[in-house]
Amino acid sequence: MTVKTVTTTPIEGQKPGTSGLRAKTRVFMQPGYLENFVQSIFDAVGPVAGKTLVVGGDGRFFNRRAIQTILKMAAANGAARAVVGREGLLSTPAASAVIRHLRTDGGLILSASHNPGGEDGDFGLKYNIPAGGPAPEGVTGAIHANTLKITEYRILEAGDVDLSALGESRLGGMAVEVIDPVAIYADLMRSLFDFDAIRAHFAAGFRMRFDAMHAVTGPYARAILEGELGAPAGTVINAAPLPDFGGGHPDPNPVYAADLMAEMFGPDAPDLGAASDGDGDRNMIVGRGAYVTPSDSLAVLAANIHLAPGYSGGITGIARSMPTSRAADRVAARLGVPSYETPTGWKFFGTLLDAGRATICGEESAGTGSNHVREKDGLWAVLLWLNIMAATGRSVAEILADHWAAHGRDYYSRHDYEGVDKAAAEGLMDDLRARLASLPGSEIEGLTITEADDFAYTDPVDGSVATSQGIRLIFGDTARAVFRLSGTGTVGATLRVYLERFEPDPARQGEEPQAALAPVIAAAHTLAGIRTRLGREA
Numbered sequence: 001m002t003v004k005t006v007t008t009t010p011i012e013g014q015k016p017g018t019s020g021l022r023a024k025t026r027v028f029m030q031p032g033y034l035e036n037f038v039q040s041i042f043d044a045v046g047p048v049a050g051k052t053l054v055v056g057g058d059g060r061f062f063n064r065r066a067i068q069t070i071l072k073m074a075a076a077n078g079a080a081r082a083v084v085g086r087e088g089l090l091s092t093p094a095a096s097a098v099i100r101h102l103r104t105d106g107g108l109i110l111s112a113s114h115n116p117g118g119e120d121g122d123f124g125l126k127y128n129i130p131a132g133g134p135a136p137e138g139v140t141g142a143i144h145a146n147t148l149k150i151t152e153y154r155i156l157e158a159g160d161v162d163l164s165a166l167g168e169s170r171l172g173g174m175a176v177e178v179i180d181p182v183a184i185y186a187d188l189m190r191s192l193f194d195f196d197a198i199r200a201h202f203a204a205g206f207r208m209r210f211d212a213m214h215a216v217t218g219p220y221a222r223a224i225l226e227g228e229l230g231a232p233a234g235t236v237i238n239a240a241p242l243p244d245f246g247g248g249h250p251d252p253n254p255v256y257a258a259d260l261m262a263e264m265f266g267p268d269a270p271d272l273g274a275a276s277d278g279d280g281d282r283n284m285i286v287g288r289g290a291y292v293t294p295s296d297s298l299a300v301l302a303a304n305i306h307l308a309p310g311y312s313g314g315i316t317g318i319a320r321s322m323p324t325s326r327a328a329d330r331v332a333a334r335l336g337v338p339s340y341e342t343p344t345g346w347k348f349f350g351t352l353l354d355a356g357r358a359t360i361c362g363e364e365s366a367g368t369g370s371n372h373v374r375e376k377d378g379l380w381a382v383l384l385w386l387n388i389m390a391a392t393g394r395s396v397a398e399i400l401a402d403h404w405a406a407h408g409r410d411y412y413s414r415h416d417y418e419g420v421d422k423a424a425a426e427g428l429m430d431d432l433r434a435r436l437a438s439l440p441g442s443e444i445e446g447l448t449i450t451e452a453d454d455f456a457y458t459d460p461v462d463g464s465v466a467t468s469q470g471i472r473l474i475f476g477d478t479a480r481a482v483f484r485l486s487g488t489g490t491v492g493a494t495l496r497v498y499l500e501r502f503e504p505d506p507a508r509q510g511e512e513p514q515a516a517l518a519p520v521i522a523a524a525h526t527l528a529g530i531r532t533r534l535g536r537e538a
């Protein structure tokens with residue numbers, strides 16, 4: 001086996017976004033594209049020589065081929081060991097758990113998360129640091145800089161590694177260990193939650209439906225929910241991971257998990273419905289006739305997390321991404337712990353979790369997690385809901401109603417304008433940005449703007465600064481509208497408009513969210529000129 005040094009030239013567009021590099025699968029499959037990016041990672045975090053790396057992905061089309069390339073490049077760059085999930089599969093939270101559990105030097109996760117897969121879908125790759133979390137901006141910046149000046153990459157000329165059988169083999173000078181990640185992950189969950197109470201709850205007739213959306217969480221959910229907790233066979237549906245997610249869009253939200261929503265709002269609905277995304281880090285929670293927004297889920301979980309044995313000592317703080325509703329802040333205030341508002345992207349929670357400043361984190365984009373790993377964790381959130389329901393005997397609707405009565409309700413909605421013209425979307429943002437200084441004090445649709453800014457964040461732990469993270473229009477305690485361009489799309493631009501309104505009065509907490517938010521929606525449209533600038537009505 002010989003190490004080949006291949007001459008290459010920079011390829012445009014290899015700039016990591018909100019969560020690693022995402023591009024069309026066919027782009028990733030172009031000769032040299034993956035190789036350039038992988039060598040740029042190795043050069044940024046290296047030397048890789050002598051290190052142990054975790055490698056795995058969500059199983060989407062090109063996952064297997066890409067892993068073989070990455071392994072041969074790791075071997076050629078002198079890595080001592082690669083730990084790979086069986087068949088190349090690792091959910092993102094499991095990858096984080098394995099990186100931490102085995103004390104490795106980080107890992108490469110192949111995933112485009114909730115984006116559709118297949119040859120015509122999306123693909124992605126990111127590097128996670130030894131603490132288990134996504135590389136912070138300093139590292140992704142160095143990776144990008146390398147992609148702009150790369151001249152060669154190294155790869156071993158060798159046959160493929162067999163990833164189907166557990167155990168160890170060699171690839172040149174590197175050991176390759178194929179592991180069963182489900183076991184490590186299940187051990188971790190068992191240490192956090194009251195499995196006995198959840199098992200007893202299922203035994204007493206509690207029913208749930210978990211839609212794995214033909215993505216990577218299926219095997220984990222089956223092993224834990226059906227295997228260990230005694231949920232009846234068939235509780236987990238669409239459990240087999242498929243390279244194209246069965247043609248579906250593996251994003252757990254009411255639109256793409258429509259069948260689950262129909263079941264949960266239909267006759268004889270189970271007690272709990274849940275779903276997770278392509279790589280298993282996102283989650284959706286829906287009770288019988290009660291959808292839980294991710295922002296509410298974070299707040300409810302934070303308020304009740306002490307019911308799970310792994311968190312019985314309480315929490316040190318709560319962190320949420322800026323566009324996530326302020327519901328979590330109200331819980332933090334009630335508990336007397338700090339709350340943190342970070343830019344969008346799980347990587348911004350890492351320093352807070354490492355420093356012990358926050359225990360639980362969450363994002364409006366269907367992500368919740370804690371200090372148990374350094375990624376958001378879909379199945380963890382579902383198990384915490386199960387633990388809370390088993391401990392309290394309350395339904396999802398009752399838990400929500402109790403929470404709103406105690407803390408007030410933050411009506412919340414996100415409107416996405418997908419695949420719009422990039423220049424038009426950037427123009428809309430630039431124009432809003434230019435008017436920020438003049439907005440405070442002005443009244444619109446009966447709401448008074450108290451603050452308007454372009455969100456910037458200084459990390460309280462390491463002092464790093466992130467600017468231009470989204471435009472906030474704040475209407476006092478009453479409401480908020482946030483404008484942001486997505487950092488995970490692969491075509492054109494996606495404008496996200498995040499809308500929230502606070503309602504402290506329990507008698508008025510039962511409105512339909514779009515109706516409750518009507519004045520905020522109208523204000524956002526008027527201020528940004530969405531219809532005129534983007535040519536979209538909805």
Ligand code: G16
Pocket residue numbers: 018019112113114281282321344345346347363365367485486487488489496
């Ligand atoms: C990724 C990040 C999340 C972030 C989300 C936002 O999610 O990991 O932390 O909230 O992107 O996406 P956008 O920039 O499109 O609003 P995922 O699940 O795609 O990895």
